[in-house]
Amino acid sequence: MNSNQKSETWLVTGASRGIGLEMVKQLLSLGRTVIGACRNPDGARDLWEIQSDYKTRFRPLQLDVSDSASIDAAAKSLSNTRVDVLVNNAGILRGAAEPLSTLNIDDVIKSFVVNAIGPLQVTRAFLPHLQMSSAPKVIQVTSRMGSIDDNKSGGYYGYRMSKTALNMFNRSFAADYKTITTIVMHPGWVKTDMGGHGATAETYDSVKGMLSVIDGLSLGDSGRFLDYRGQDIHW
Numbered sequence: 001m002n003s004n005q006k007s008e009t010w011l012v013t014g015a016s017r018g019i020g021l022e023m024v025k026q027l028l029s030l031g032r033t034v035i036g037a038c039r040n041p042d043g044a045r046d047l048w049e050i051q052s053d054y055k056t057r058f059r060p061l062q063l064d065v066s067d068s069a070s071i072d073a074a075a076k077s078l079s080n081t082r083v084d085v086l087v088n089n090a091g092i093l094r095g096a097a098e099p100l101s102t103l104n105i106d107d108v109i110k111s112f113v114v115n116a117i118g119p120l121q122v123t124r125a126f127l128p129h130l131q132m133s134s135a136p137k138v139i140q141v142t143s144r145m146g147s148i149d150d151n152k153s154g155g156y157y158g159y160r161m162s163k164t165a166l167n168m169f170n171r172s173f174a175a176d177y178k179t180i181t182t183i184v185m186h187p188g189w190v191k192t193d194m195g196g197h198g199a200t201a202e203t204y205d206s207v208k209g210m211l212s213v214i215d216g217l218s219l220g221d222s223g224r225f226l227d228y229r230g231q232d233i234h235w
């Protein structure tokens with residue numbers, strides 16, 4: 001890590017638990033400044049502690065990625081704040097085991113709203129903050145389950161479709177914003193509320209890997225689909 005990276009400001013969505021919370025912790029221990037965005041900062045107990053430990057380098061931010069007014073208010077509350085790295089991490093997995101015949105369409109719609117349209121809106125709202133950075137990066141936390149090529153087992157309709165849509169959003173974004181380094185990243189199958197106990201990766205290892213890959217990214221990587229070890233994933 002160079003001294004420029006140390007002074008970076010990161011904005012992480014879904015910071016209340018799981019991968020987002022672990023990312024906030026590791027970034028702070030690496031000396032970065034972090035804005036931890038979550039739906040309900042008053043209810044996010046783990047973030048209270050972090051806030052008292054890192055008074056000058058951590059800032060909580062109310063942000064519901066499914067609510068346009070919340071996104072706009074969050075971006076406005078940070079006006080004139082530079083964001084070097086935006087990590088669109090917040091996500092949901094709804095109706096995972098449901099077969100097509102009984103699939104709740106509201107779950108599919110909600111998956112799109114949170115997992116695909118949310119990151120699009122958050123990215124757009126924070127463009128002015130990113131454009132204050134000399135080397136801005138946007139990381140969309142996707143899933144291997146959004147890979148069409150990799151889908152041999154079916155199911156997970158809403159989740160898979162929403163992550164594929166997120167991947168497509170990012171390809172257009174990468175093509176249109178050539179001064180921003182932006183990728184979609186699979187964190188592995190991770191032991192969180194979403195990933196469950198049977199997952200293969202510890203949260204610590206997933207995030208450590210992700211941060212190492214993100215630190216090493218440059219503009220030439222824009223538009224790629226990588227995992228937390230830096231391996232390319234087929235679309």
Ligand SMILES: NC(=O)c1ccc[n+]([C@@H]2O[C@H](COP(=O)([O-])OP(=O)(O)OC[C@H]3O[C@@H](n4cnc5c(N)ncnc54)[C@H](OP(=O)(O)O)[C@@H]3O)[C@@H](O)[C@H]2O)c1
Nearest residue numbers: 014016017018019064065090091143189190192193194195
């Ligand atoms: N775990 C895995 O194996 C795995 C694998 C592939 C990809 N991923 C992706 O990794 C990301 C993080 O997953 P995770 O495993 O850490 O999941 P998690 O433990 O379920 O945590 C999800 C996070 O997203 C937040 N969130 C949900 N809806 C939100 C909304 N409308 N606005 C703002 N925040 C919202 C949650 O906040 P609340 O506390 O307020 O609910 C929570 O902080 C997701 O995008 C997920 O799809 C995970």
